[in-house]
Amino acid sequence: MIKDYIRRDLKDFTPYHAPLKEYDVKLDANENPYLHDEIVINKVKEWLNDCNNIRRYPDTDCNELRNAIAKFWQVEKENVVCGVGSDQLIDCILKVFLEPRDKVLMPTPSFSMYKLATKLNRGIPVEFTLNEDFSYDVNKILNLYNEVRPKCIFICTPNNPTGNIMTIEDIEKLLQKIECPLIIDEAYSEYIDDTMINKFREYDNLIVLKTFSKAYGLAGLRVGYGIASKSMVDAINIVIPPYHLNSLSQFLAKIVIENSEQYDKKIKEIINNRKWLIDNLKEINYVDKVYPSHANYLLIKVSDTDIAAKLEKHKILVRGYGDQGELANCIRVTVGTEEENQQLIKVMKMY
Numbered sequence: 001m002i003k004d005y006i007r008r009d010l011k012d013f014t015p016y017h018a019p020l021k022e023y024d025v026k027l028d029a030n031e032n033p034y035l036h037d038e039i040v041i042n043k044v045k046e047w048l049n050d051c052n053n054i055r056r057y058p059d060t061d062c063n064e065l066r067n068a069i070a071k072f073w074q075v076e077k078e079n080v081v082c083g084v085g086s087d088q089l090i091d092c093i094l095k096v097f098l099e100p101r102d103k104v105l106m107p108t109p110s111f112s113m114y115k116l117a118t119k120l121n122r123g124i125p126v127e128f129t130l131n132e133d134f135s136y137d138v139n140k141i142l143n144l145y146n147e148v149r150p151k152c153i154f155i156c157t158p159n160n161p162t163g164n165i166m167t168i169e170d171i172e173k174l175l176q177k178i179e180c181p182l183i184i185d186e187a188y189s190e191y192i193d194d195t196m197i198n199k200f201r202e203y204d205n206l207i208v209l210k211t212f213s214k215a216y217g218l219a220g221l222r223v224g225y226g227i228a229s230k231s232m233v234d235a236i237n238i239v240i241p242p243y244h245l246n247s248l249s250q251f252l253a254k255i256v257i258e259n260s261e262q263y264d265k266k267i268k269e270i271i272n273n274r275k276w277l278i279d280n281l282k283e284i285n286y287v288d289k290v291y292p293s294h295a296n297y298l299l300i301k302v303s304d305t306d307i308a309a310k311l312e313k314h315k316i317l318v319r320g321y322g323d324q325g326e327l328a329n330c331i332r333v334t335v336g337t338e339e340e341n342q343q344l345i346k347v348m349k350m351y
């Protein structure tokens with residue numbers, strides 16, 4: 001039986017699953033709801049017209065994209081590593097640093113990939129719970145660090161799904177006391193306009209992860225990147241597969257970062273929409289709490305625990321968390337366009 005050949009620790013593993021659902025309004029994956037500008041779309045059309053772009057393998061080192069990212073952040077190309085989504089970088093970081101049964105510190109509740117990728121790389125996830133208001137407690141993390149001596153630490157800021165941040169001062173406090181790699185996942189940092197990127201010059205164990213999937217609207221093309229010291233980038237490159245990032249993704253991500261001001265307008269709009277959404281959600285009688293958010297999503301505690309399923313019947317997708325754990329009775333709603341948010345509120349008010 002094939003099952004007998006599967007690694008023992010993976011035999012009963014539940015794979016990541018995101019079922020395809022029909023929708024009119026999609027507010028379940030924190031994507032950017034706005035269309036790309038014509039400049040970007042025209043560049044794609046031009047690119048597709050040249051058949052060589054598809055016939056040839058992509059640039060395995062992603063030189064042009066890394067140059068564009070380096071220029072944008074005023075760093076050197078050697079400080080940039082690209083991945084097939086930041087998911088691939090999370091995986092590669094663990095792949096290169098973990099020996100079997102090494103421990104990895106990560107927040108809970110947070111982005112599920114840290115735990116999944118740790119297990120797939122034969123490590124042991126050690127979760128630290130966030131405070132009741134979901135804020136980070138640096139001293140708690142440092143105590144746990146001294147106790148378990150992890151190989152890596154993940155911090156997600158703004159944290160998905162809770163929307164809170166860890167301040168730059170607190171991250172530096174961590175960095176001053178630890179030696180292992182610290183991964184700062186800034187998948188949503190465009191919404192706070194603050195970043196740890198420049199600190200890699202002082203701390204060679206720091207890597208900051210960014211993505212084109214969220215504020216830059218390229219989730220379908222899967223482009224993420226990390227910025228770190230050259231020694232950190234070199235280490236990750238050991239395990240990056242050849243030709244990992246396809247040519248269209250490299251090309252389009254470069255165009256997008258070169259036209260980033262187009263996206264700044266949309267980011268501002270989403271932040272305005274978020275305010276509208278919070279005010280309107282608070283008027284709904286089964287909404288118990290809307291957590292403050294620094295990102296393009298809101299975590300909402302509800303007393304109608306079926307609301308995600310009810311919205312789905314109206315082809316509105318939000319993320320529900322069931323009735324277990326710290327996120328019991330919570331849903332996470334991505335901030336959409338004005339029309340999408342109005343549609344959401346209209347349907348929520350029907351119940």
Ligand SMILES: Cc1ncc(COP(=O)(O)O)c(C=O)c1O
Pocket residue numbers: 029030084085086087088111156159160185187188210211212213219222223224
């Ligand atoms: C916090 C966080 N990090 C990373 C990712 C993965 O992003 P990518 O699409 O670049 O793999 C996500 C996606 O949901 C996320 O929420």
